[in-house]
Amino acid sequence: MRRNGLHTAALLGAVLTSLLLAACQNEGRWYPGAEVSVQSSYEFAPGPGAKAILVTLIIHNTSSTTINTGVVTLKVTTDRREYFQTASTATAIIPGGKVALPVTVPYLDSAEQVAAGGVTVYDSYFN
Numbered sequence: 001m002r003r004n005g006l007h008t009a010a011l012l013g014a015v016l017t018s019l020l021l022a023a024c025q026n027e028g029r030w031y032p033g034a035e036v037s038v039q040s041s042y043e044f045a046p047g048p049g050a051k052a053i054l055v056t057l058i059i060h061n062t063s064s065t066t067i068n069t070g071v072v073t074l075k076v077t078t079d080r081r082e083y084f085q086t087a088s089t090a091t092a093i094i095p096g097g098k099v100a101l102p103v104t105v106p107y108l109d110s111a112e113q114v115a116a117g118g119v120t121v122y123d124s125y126f127n
Contacts, residue, residue, distance in 0.1 A: 031065065032068075032126040032127055033061075033063040033126060034059050034060055034061050034062055034067060034093070034124065034126050035060045035062055036057055036058070036059050036060075036124050037057070037058050037060070037121070038055060038057060038058075038119050038121065039056045039057065039058045040056045041053055041054065041055045041114065041119045042054045043114060045110065046106070050107075051106075051107045051109070051110040051111075051112060052105060053076055053104070053114055054102060054104050055076070055103045055104075055105065056100055056101070056102050056103075057072055057074070057100070057101040057102075057103060057121065058098055058099070058100055058101075059072070059089070059098065059099045059100075059101055059126075060098045061094065061095055061096060061097050061098070061126075062096075063095060065095065066092055066093065066094050067092065067093040067127070068090070068092055069089065069090050069126070069127045070089050070093075070101075070124065070125065070126040070127070071086060071088045071124065071125045072088075072089075072101060072103075072123070072124045073121075073123040073124070074086075074103050074119070074120070074121060074122060075119075075121075075122040076105045076118060076119055077117075077118035077119075077120075078107065078113060078114055078115060078118060079113050079115055080109060080112050083107070085103055085105045087101055087103040089101050
């Protein structure tokens with residue numbers, strides 16, 4: 001009789017362990033996550049002696065959870081220096097949905113030009 005109790009306890013422990021491991025493997029499905037890509041960039045002069053770049057980012061919700069807020073840091077490399085600009089969004093993004101996020105980065109010198117491949121997503125966080 002005692003042997004059956006130990007056998008049942010061992011079987012129950014194995015089942016619970018399997019369920020726990022399965023739940024951990026699917027963590028990315030329920031935790032908000034997204035892919036961020038650069039859709040376009042355009043350098044312009046917002047005023048006399050000034051220059052900036054307007055970058056349009058696309059946030060694609062790749063998780064099975066709605067994203068309520070997000071923060072993206074953009075890195076822009078010019079022929080003279082690097083710039084980091086952080087932008088946020090409070091637009092809800094449903095699973096599989098996409099949202100455009102425009103980000104403007106002003107340059108310190110109007111003679112600067114963006115380097116080839118100089119617009120990249122540096123970091124992002126979603127909740």
